[in-house]
Amino acid sequence: MTDPVITATNLTVRYTIGHGLLTKKAYLNAVDDVSLSIDKGSFFGLVGESGSGKTTLGRALLRAAPITAGEVIYRDDEVRYDLRALSKQQMKDYRKRAQLIFQDPYAALSPRMTVRDIIAEPLEVMGLTRTREETDARVREIAAKCRLNLEHLRRFPHAFSGGQRQRISIARALVSGPRFVVADESVAALDVSIQADVLNLLKAIQRDMGISFLFISHDLSVVAHVCDHVAVMYLGQLVETAPTRALFARPRHPYTSALLSAIPSLDPDDAGNAQKLEGEIPSPADPPPGCKFNSRCPFARERCRLEAPALRELAPDHFGACHFSEEFDFSRGGATGSAKGLQQA
Amino acid sequence: MTTPLISVKDLTIRFRTDEGLITAVEDVSFDILPGQVMGLVGESGSGKSVTAKALMQLNAGNTRYDPASKILLDRPEREPLDVLSLKRDRDLRVVRGGAISMIFQEPMASFAPAITVGEQMVEQLLIHTAMSRVQAKALSIEMLDRVGIPDAGRRFGQYAFEFSGGMRQRAMIAMALSTKPRLLIADEPTTALDVTIQAQVIDLMKDLVSDFGMAILFITHDLGVIAQTADKVAVMYLGRIVEKGTVRQVIKTPLHPYTQGLLNALPKINDLEAELTPVPGDIPSPLDRPPGCVFNTRCPVAIAGVCTTQVPRYSEGEGGRKVACHLVERHQAEAVAT
Numbered sequence: 032m033t034d035p036v037i038t039a040t041n042l043t044v045r046y047t048i049g050h051g052l053l054t055k056k057a058y059l060n061a062v063d064d065v066s067l068s069i070d071k072g073s074f075f076g077l078v079g080e081s082g083s084g085k086t087t088l089g090r091a092l093l094r095a096a097p098i099t100a101g102e103v104i105y106r107d108d109e110v111r112y113d114l115r116a117l118s119k120q121q122m123k124d125y126r127k128r129a130q131l132i133f134q135d136p137y138a139a140l141s142p143r144m145t146v147r148d149i150i151a152e153p154l155e156v157m158g159l160t161r162t163r164e165e166t167d168a169r170v171r172e173i174a175a176k177c178r179l180n181l182e183h184l185r186r187f188p189h190a191f192s193g194g195q196r197q198r199i200s201i202a203r204a205l206v207s208g209p210r211f212v213v214a215d216e217s218v219a220a221l222d223v224s225i226q227a228d229v230l231n232l233l234k235a236i237q238r239d240m241g242i243s244f245l246f247i248s249h250d251l252s253v254v255a256h257v258c259d260h261v262a263v264m265y266l267g268q269l270v271e272t273a274p275t276r277a278l279f280a281r282p283r284h285p286y287t288s289a290l291l292s293a294i295p296s297l298d299p300d301d302a303g304n305a306q307k308l309e310g311e312i313p314s315p316a317d318p319p320p321g322c323k324f325n326s327r328c329p330f331a332r333e334r335c336r337l338e339a340p341a342l343r344e345l346a347p348d349h350f351g352a353c354h355f356s357e358e359f360d361f362s363r364g365g366a367t368g369s370a371k372g373l374q375q376a
Numbered sequence: 377m378t379t380p381l382i383s384v385k386d387l388t389i390r391f392r393t394d395e396g397l398i399t400a401v402e403d404v405s406f407d408i409l410p411g412q413v414m415g416l417v418g419e420s421g422s423g424k425s426v427t428a429k430a431l432m433q434l435n436a437g438n439t440r441y442d443p444a445s446k447i448l449l450d451r452p453e454r455e456p457l458d459v460l461s462l463k464r465d466r467d468l469r470v471v472r473g474g475a476i477s478m479i480f481q482e483p484m485a486s487f488a489p490a491i492t493v494g495e496q497m498v499e500q501l502l503i504h505t506a507m508s509r510v511q512a513k514a515l516s517i518e519m520l521d522r523v524g525i526p527d528a529g530r531r532f533g534q535y536a537f538e539f540s541g542g543m544r545q546r547a548m549i550a551m552a553l554s555t556k557p558r559l560l561i562a563d564e565p566t567t568a569l570d571v572t573i574q575a576q577v578i579d580l581m582k583d584l585v586s587d588f589g590m591a592i593l594f595i596t597h598d599l600g601v602i603a604q605t606a607d608k609v610a611v612m613y614l615g616r617i618v619e620k621g622t623v624r625q626v627i628k629t630p631l632h633p634y635t636q637g638l639l640n641a642l643p644k645i646n647d648l649e650a651e652l653t654p655v656p657g658d659i660p661s662p663l664d665r666p667p668g669c670v671f672n673t674r675c676p677v678a679i680a681g682v683c684t685t686q687v688p689r690y691s692e693g694e695g696g697r698k699v700a701c702h703l704v705e706r707h708q709a710e711a712v713a714t
Contacts, residue, residue: 080570080571080572080573081541081570192658192659193420194658195658222419222420222597223419223597223599223638223641223642224419224637224638224641224654224655225419225654225658226641226654227640227641227642227643227652227653227654228654230643230652231652231654249570249571250571250643251571251645252642252643252644252645253643255643255645255648256643256648256650256652275648276648279645279648289572290571290572291645292575293571293572293574293575294571294600294645295574295575295578295598295600295601295603295604296600296603296604297599297600297603297627297639297642297644298603298627298628299603299604299623299624299627299628300624307572307575307576307579308572308575308576309576311540311542311543311573312570
């Protein structure tokens with residue numbers, strides 16, 4: 032945590048819901064008081080179920096969602112921006128430095144533009160190149176990095192498979208030379224063999240170009256393989272953040288542990304005896320009091336319904352938001368045993 | 377020997393398109409026994425959904441089934457019924473929603489948005505059974521309750537958009553099972569769901585198999601889901617079954633290079649050090665099917681002059697295991713020779 036590219040402090044994104052004439056205004060905190068920092072050159076994973084606020088958080092860090100409260104600081108070798116106080120000029124500049132890769136490579140590319148034009152568009156819109164030759168050179172360079180050849184550049188997106196399309200969207204996101212990229216479920220729509228290919232490409236780009244990634248995914252096994260740091264989100268809040276290895280070796284929050292044990296094992300003899308989560312994620316418009324996870328937590332006690340736990344450092348660089356992190360071992364296998372022990376107690 | 381509930385023999389399916397005749401499925405054969413769960417895995421474009429839909433003749437109007445193809449459905453006390461011989465929609469009702477039900481990946485797209493979930497459940501019961509409306513409603517509510525939907529009586533009167541994703545998929549399952557089908561086709565039923573909800577739906581389906589004794593054809597691209605649900609599995613590539621066997625055989629000791637490739641590409645939570653190795657190249661267009669073994673263009677161990685020209689036969693292994701690969705065939709021949 033020495034040299035962060037992004038530092039968010041108490042970040043909240045609030046949306047207004049149900050503002051009819053007669054109904055009372057209600058609010059929903061899609062992102063609720065989140066603090067995190069992403070190191071330079073890091074591959075930072077963000078996981079959670081749908082509705083947990085991952086995408087909103089990612090977009091807030093790009094200033095593509097409104098920041099209601101808190102602070103987000105972006106910093107690289109050249110500039111330091113406070114995202115809530117960007118001038119128009121700074122905003123334009125930030126768009127070059129921070130980019131987004133979308134989930135669905137079929138929806139993200141215009142069917143009426145050639146691949147060359149798709150990749151060149153950000154350069155032209157942002158005015159990064161002066162001549163057509165310069166643009167072409169830049170497009171060719173970035174296309175090569177994403178393993179697209181010159182032949183590909185003349186074609187239209189419909190001629191490409193899902194994996195190739197995703198490489199095109201990656202090239203488009205990288206062409207402006209960003210320092211920070213949010214990849215939002217960028218492999219979720221792909222077949223496993225293509226998924227592996229795209230993940231390897233993203234890792235290579237992170238290493239070679241020194242770009243920091245926020246990698247949003249619901250798939251913990253993918254995150255485990257590519258990310259060096261992981262944050263777990265539930266109902267708009269971070270419940271745990273740690274270096275990947277530490278998180279998977281010993282999850283300190285029961286939600287992380289439940290997510291881990293829900294991954295279907297490749298071993299047919301491993302008859303998922305681990306703890307399963309009951310029910311579904313509650314509506315963020317009406318979160319449970321106390322710890323937001325208490326309605327589904329097998330370990331929940333009276334205190335969890337009254338008092339919201341704060342994110343605290345439980346081991347070096349390992350943060351968790353659970354009242355009972357020290358008391359119970361949430362790691363796989365041990366979880367069921369402790370839960371039973373708790374009921375007896 | 378138990379009679380298979382459904383027996384697919386030499387199924388070949390082509391689509392007539394503007395660009396010519398496209399082969400989507402070629403020489404596919406498999407049996408499913410009563411109470412058995414069979415997984416069908418493969419990448420998009422491998423023909424798994426087309427195969428499954430053929431069991432109910434749900435493919436589009438431009439579909440051509442090869443005359444030699446047979447899909448035999450076992451009937452009590454009678455000769456097996458060849459599903460592909462049925463031409464009229466009226467005759468197909470015995471199969472569609474009768475002997476076979478299907479659930480889909482996107483439950484929101486499968487329910488009519490302007491009719492209550494309950495009304496849709498009742499409607500199909502009135503078509504397929506001799507029940508009265510009152511009985512149909514009672515059964516529908518009972519089924520909703522059975523799949524774990526809380527407050528089933530109230531949910532019965534709601535619309536699909538009022539349900540969450542997981543609940544919609546449960547309702548879909550309840551609806552598919554209420555006619556007591558003997559085979560349930562589940563086409564990527566958990567793909568759109570979160571892992572936690574996926575785990576719940578998988579548990580539910582396992583319970584239902586043991587309670588109702590029906591068979592399931594489970595289509596998915598997720599080998600982990602297959603490992604946790606299926607008894608046996610067939611791996612499809614470009615319209616052909618390249619390997620089939622029990623789940624344990626295929627996942628623990630994959631023999632076909634494609635199955636091996638799929639497993640190597642999969643991130644494994646227990647082994648974070650393992651490199652992710654993609655299967656090289658892209659799946660060829662069905663308009664441009666490679667001659668010989670369909671996988672030869674991406675196969676790391678293809679034998680020049682053999683795999684590119686001859687279609688591999690199935691080599692038999694222990695326990696009914698089958699693999700279509702020239703290399704496996706050679707190894708077996710060498711093992712016999714020595």
